Amino acid sequence: MTRPTRRQFLRDATLGGGALALPWLPAWAQPVSAGIATPLPVLSGTDIALTVAHLTRTIDGTRSHAIGINGTSPAPLIRLKQGQQVRLSVTNSLDEETSIHWHGLLVPFQMDGVPGISFPGIPARTTFTYDFPVVQAGTYWYHSHSGLQEQMGHYGPIVIDPAGADPIVSDREHVIVLSDHSPLHPHAIFRRLKLQGGYFNYQKQTLGGLLAGRDQPAGERRMWGGMRMDPTDVSDVTGATYTYLVNGHGPADNWTALYTPGERVRLRIINASAMTNFNVRIPGLKMTVVQADGQNVRPVAVDEFQIAVAETYDVIVEPAAPVAHTLVAEAWDRSGMARATLTPRIGMVAAVPALRKRPLATMKDMGMGDMAAMDHGAMGGMAGMNHGTMPGMDKPVKAPAGEAPMPAMSHSMRDFANAPGLPKTPTVQTVAPMSMDRTGEPPQGLSDTGHTVLVYRDLVALERNPDLRAPSRQLQIHLTGNMERYMWAFDGVKLNEVKAPIPFRQGERVRVTLVNDTMMAHPIHLHGHFFELVTGHGDHAPRKHTINVAPGGTATFDLTADAVGDWAFHCHMLYHMHAGMMQVVTVRPDSEAGAAA
Template identity: 50%
Template sequence: MASASGILPAQASSLWNLTVGHTRTTIDHKSLNAPCIGNAVPGPILRWKQGDTVSVSVTNTLKHEDTSIHWHGIRVPSDMDGVPGLSFDGIKPGDTFTYRFRVHQSGTYWYHSHSGMQEAQGLYGAIVIDPAHPDPNYCERDYVIVLSEWTDVSPMDMISNLKMQDDYYTFRQRTAASFPQDARAAKGAWAALKDRLAWSRMRMAATDISDVSGVIYTYLLNGHAPDMNWNGLFRPGERVRLRFINASSMTLFDVRIPGLEMLVVQADGNDVEPVPVDEFRIGVAETYDVIVCPQDNQAYTIFAQSEDRTGYARGTLAPRPGMIGTIPPMDPRPVRTMIDMGMGTMRPGETMGDMSMPGHDMASMDMPEMGSAHMHHMGSMPAPPLEVDDPGPPPLNVENQNVAIMPINRLDSPGDGLEHNGRRVLTYKQLRATRPGADPRPPTREIILHLTGNMERYIWGFNGRKYSESGPIRLKKGERVRFTLINDTMMEHPIHLHGLWSELENGQGAFRPYKHTIIAQPGSRLSYLVTADVAGTWAYHCHLMLHMDLGMFRTVIVE
């Protein structure tokens, strides 16, 4: 396969021609006729310059399918966003569509098809936008690292299998043989037994971490399977920038480079105050830029294990081609807890009336930044009356299997499987923008949305409803709104709002990080501010492809 080298084009260009079509290629040592952009998986790296007007002509050579390109995280006019049925009609076989827009931002982003399941089949690539002014994060070496997956199983077959059996791709279940280990973790056999009984009553599995796993996936780094060993070169003492993009369809990755500290300098294309870490979790569609400074004449492994620990992607940073770094063992498989079910710190079998709440620890409860909806925001600026659009907890029915009784703020948690692993792991709470946000106004409206689903039937939605049963969310142009997400499910959901920035309320005050995709952890509650400054119809959805396709999708209309 013509795998991506990860090396940026020599200079930015404002004119691009992309061809979408089937190409004979080799993926995971198998020769097949795969859909590609520009004859490669990933597609070519597009390098633009902030302030330029770019023109990208996309020609569809697929014989029987429409296609499209969505510019993920890029602020574009609505008719250039690339979502068939919302922003344009799509690109018919044999046709060419030219996207043309001004580039207002800089940083690391990506593009992908928004037609059917084409993204999962390989239609994606990286975007790097050079800043108009000197880059404070300039390094001697600069590589793009695209993480993704590959499988021969069609997405429609995956859906059929998951609807037949929700843990179809989860082979590592808890057994009688694993009970002693559970008892040690629960600090007692009785507690472990109650935990298992509680999960059984809910008809769920604590080991159900990812819907689709390494049982069928091969995890790729710049199109390379783990044994193909992608190489990025450096000279000892150089600063190396790594632009990580999670272009997978269903996999969260936990990334580390044993022996090297990583300095996180960008999140979703936006500069943040540098955070030194040993590891970070990257959700589907997120991007992180990190800087490493290898001093020794040795190879280092870029190690990205799947959240469920069923496989990994990997590559090598090395002073010479062909070197191989030591590959670390994968961490133990995570196990879900009652926190993931939205029961806070409740123990299995415990009810709300049984709980003691000494001191009512407010630190563990989620409150919008600087207070509740009726408190003042933004320092001394008086808060206007806040209109709250809250449908309340959704009913339990065939489309909603669980309601989080006590959703908590988990922004200070690195995620399931990463707690107390002896490494410094990035959390959302650590992300702090390098400059105050552009809009200092407090919100005038709060929109509360429950993320819901039924694992047994494999149905997903917002507020217990599928997309087909939900109307659009309407915003007035210029309106300042708080979106509050309550995750009633036991799964992570990377939520993406097209066209508008999401300013995560993570305790950083006016220095909230700007993101285009935010992971809602299981059983959690979080909020972010949105300024509706671009008119149009925008997609709003979970970026786990199967979740989006099966109902966790809404439209936002700014008018």
């Protein structure tokens, strides 16, 4: 069959806003972005060839260097079907090692794509073939796990259609890949962060603002000053260097998607950024969240949600009138935004809202828990305390109402069984004295929007969880850091200092509590597994592969260690991972593992 020319494709894509059918593809492999002004390239089938190479791309009229796949960044959309076997041959045309991790896909550990953990990487000028069964459905993505290549454009979307009928009914779909781009080389960004953690924070409080007390109560100002920290340090890398992208296009490019009034439009939203959590809204339209991290959830209508780095959310929108709508993905520190347009006709645009006021870290973000409601003025003396010597004050998180009581939790760290608390290392700058579960709160900066904001406790699995056993043990892991020296770790130990992986027995059920001792949110991702958030929903707990742990907060999940192998476990803030916030989880049969710690 003769393939149409690009001109014919774009001509057909702009006719009347109707759904675009491509007869040379099977029905299940039709582009999810059919009908948009600049559709994503689509790859499907059982044998897929990918070539990683340098390229030049243009963002908002400016040309820049990137690493992409098959000549594009973002990389092509890979569309698969649940139940099929797929072979993905990856040719590395770079002069350095590369890799591809299939983020959120349940694959044999040898196919997971993390150099030094699950496979040796793909050397320069060689080809490696990933070969695995597709056992799930949903929205996922893929990216490099080599160095800082992901920041340079080495990422792309994955959509897997269910083997049977899709419970999510829609008339049209669009993939929305959010990301951040800088003209600086990622190693140059990292060097600046090592020199000064707040290097890219151009929204610091002014001396006049501090003296006038416009931003915070006096007691809080004294505490921040005593700790030599700035409450505006919400994000490490900001709009001072970043341009925020939708499908590789900047705000001025105005990536555009079509719809017909009255349609149910499914937006598959992926946060493929290196360092940016996005607050997503479409002024004038409600969004109904129907999927999180590729797993179907009971529909929940919201006006806005935060999508952390590495998360995916599918939402349904139903625009009734033939007018354009702006999709706003505002950076969490409000230093910039990604922007796109949903419209019934190419050329129509909608107003783009101004950036909202910057958020400020609060006492809860300092790990002070409900002390935020106390008289701050009486707490000024705490500013001089050494928060690095307070590990005895941390405490386990109580399970939400409706959850089964748990075995007693050891307060000592797994690698420091005889220690009273966290190790005395430079990576433990602060310890949250009153950390608390914040999964029922709007994300940082979204508590006073005046409209409905998604919180993790809104998520309820559409289907019953596959493993309903009570956990047999608990594990507590602290997220630690030193912003002044830009060091990040788990339990105060960076990846290059770890002596042994985190051990699990095959099939065991473990309750894991993450305690964020830093004043920055951390999206924590576990490879090879889904886990159930402990948020009070019992056998319909939401299943995720990435959880964003609020500053000074905790998050708890139940894990069934059902995938034998070695798996990466890390913060998905790229420069946090690069600075050491990563460890290895190993799952072994009892015959190999012995007694787990």
